[in-house]
Amino acid sequence: MNDEDNANYLTKEKFDELTQELEYLKTVRRREIAEQLEYARSLGDLSENAEYEEARNLQAASEDRIRTIEGELSRARIIEHGKGGKGNAVSLGSTVTIQKQGEKEEHTYEIVGSAEANMQEHKISHLSPLGSALMAKKRGEVFSFDTPKGSQKYKIVNIK
Numbered sequence: 001m002n003d004e005d006n007a008n009y010l011t012k013e014k015f016d017e018l019t020q021e022l023e024y025l026k027t028v029r030r031r032e033i034a035e036q037l038e039y040a041r042s043l044g045d046l047s048e049n050a051e052y053e054e055a056r057n058l059q060a061a062s063e064d065r066i067r068t069i070e071g072e073l074s075r076a077r078i079i080e081h082g083k084g085g086k087g088n089a090v091s092l093g094s095t096v097t098i099q100k101q102g103e104k105e106e107h108t109y110e111i112v113g114s115a116e117a118n119m120q121e122h123k124i125s126h127l128s129p130l131g132s133a134l135m136a137k138k139r140g141e142v143f144s145f146d147t148p149k150g151s152q153k154y155k156i157v158n159i160k
Helices: 012-042 050-074 129-134
Strands: 010-011 077-080 095-100 106-110 124-125 140-148 148-159
Touching: 010 050, 010 106, 012 050, 012 077, 050 077, 077 095, 106 129, 124 129, 129 140
Parallel strands: 010 077, 106 124
Antiparallel strands: 095 106, 095 148, 140 148
């Protein structure tokens, strides 16, 4: 497996958000948890100390999140917005408007890395069935992809 297979494609906004969260966890959150642990230790017997146990669990969860974010950021590849490839083909960072054949309604999606995919925000992964079917297609092109209801045909209306 090469580096590109393991890459974590992120928008600049998501990269910045993760960087800020990591900084918060390493500074503010670690200090808060250390203070909770110190207070809980001052209560005496640690074997039956619920406050101490809770603080240790918070510490473990926080350190786990720090490791997760560090891993995501170490594999991060920033997606350039609006940098559709040659001939304005669909690529990571593209915003694509599609229309199902035989229907008037159009749907717009942003193509993002898997870590940011969110259907409520109309962000689809480049690895999803629709996302992978869209990759490298051009404006006006008709394509199909398999859904639970069978193969569906769509046309690319616009790429930004």
